Structures are given as C-alpha cells and as structure tokens.
C-alpha cells in the first residue's frame with residue numbers, strides 16, 4: 001500500500017533556472033536509467049520474490065526510488081518552468097513547452113517515451129540482484145555526467161544526494177547477493193557443462209590501431225584453458241584440406 005507525504009525526501013532549490021539543463025535532467029525522470037525505471041524494476045521484482053527478507057529490501061529501495069522520482073521531477077520542473085512563458089526557452093523544447101505546458105513528462109532528454117522494456121525482471125533473485133547492481137551503476141554515472149554539466153549550486157546539491165543514494169543501494173544489492181551463500185558463478189540450478197565452462201577462446205586477434213594485441217589476465221588465465229578461436233582452427237583445416245587436394 002502506498003501513501004504520499006507532502007514533503008520531499010531531499011529539499012530542492014534552484015538558484016538559476018536553465019531549461020536546457022532541465023531537459024537533460026529528464027534522463028533521470030523518464031529515461032532508461034532513471035528513477036521511474038528503478039522504482040518499478042525493484043518493486044515488481046519484489047512482488048515476484050518468494051524470499052521474504054530480500055523482498056523487504058526490494059520494496060524498501062523500490063519505494064525510495066519513487067521518492068527520488070519526485071525529487072528529480074521537482075528539480076527538472078524548476079529548470080523547465082521558463083519554457084512556459086519565454087519564447088526562446090519554448091522554442092528550444094516544443095515538446096515540453098507546447099505539449100507539456102512547461103512541466104515534466106515520462107520521456108527521456110530526446111523526447112523518447114518511457115517504456116517497460118527498460119525493466120529487467122527475471123523472477124530469479126540472484127539474476128535480479130545483478131541487474132539491480134548494474135542499474136545502480138548506470139544511474140550513478142548518469143548523475144555524475146549531469147553534475148559535470150551543472151553550475152547551479154542548489155541543483156548540484158540535490159544531484160549529489162541522488163547520486164550518493166545509488167551507491168548506497170548498490171551496496172545493499174551486492175551484500176544481498178553475497179548473503180545468498182551461492183558461489184559467485186552459480187546461477188539457477190542446472191550446473192554448466194564442465195567441458196566448456198573453463199575455456200577461453202581467443203576470438204579477436206592481430207594488432208589494433210593503438211597497438212592492441214592479445215591480452216592475458218585473470219579473465220583468461222587463472223582456471224582457464226586458453227584456446228585459439230574455433231574459426232581460426234576451422235580456416236586452417238580448410239586450407240590444409242585444399243592443399244591436400246591439389247597434390
């Protein structure tokens with residue numbers, strides 16, 4: 001059950017409204033990594049979750065994201081307000097000024113409508129938690145980029161709060177995943193085929209424009225059998241058989 005309290009989770013004030021910046025803020029309102037997507041992803045994962053403890057966390061964080069939606073929506077609206085009356089600001093964004101009357105809508109910064117396709121809901125808690133960790137990382141970097149283009153102290157303050165909360169959520173999701181007590185590579189029930197699970201195929205070869213060559217590291221060394229690309233092996237077999245035919 002939901003209840004609305006007439007108070008923002010974090011106080012928002014804008015010193016100088018900047019309609020173009022307000023438009024960029026819509027990424028976190030109706031964009032793929034925005035607050036509505038986060039709120040609905042976690043809440044619906046929670047609805048599907050049969051693990052009561054993790055369900056509680058998903059509902060807590062999903063609900064907090066709705067409060068973030070309210071904060072970012074309020075902030076974006078403060079910046080977009082001039083589009084209501086000022087011709088130059090209105091011309092910059094007719095979708096906001098003419099269709100939306102200077103208010104926020106569920107679109108991204110380019111006017112693309114929000115879609116449920118943004119949500120990742122698998123019905124498997126260790127899979128959902130990984131999607132949630134990734135979602136928080138994307139939200140964090142989006143806020144960071146917005147902050148890099150922001151000069152208004154009041155807006156910076158609110159954006160820093162929202163960015164920080166995403167890291168806090170990321171921490172909870174990571175801890176919740178660890179606390180399942182599963183091996184980090186254990187997903188679902190069916191074990192992977194041991195014939196293929198420890199192979200690394202060198203499928204990208206040669207030297208790149210920046211001098212990149214085949215790299216070795218923990219991602220293809222420890223516990224991995226390093227094999228040349230199956231394509232290269234098949235090409236060399238084809239070449240060998242053609243040479244045999246010619247003889």
Ligand code: MN
Pocket residue numbers: 035038064065068139162165166
């Ligand atoms: Mn958030």
Ligand code: MN
Pocket residue numbers: 038065136139165166169
């Ligand atoms: Mn979050």
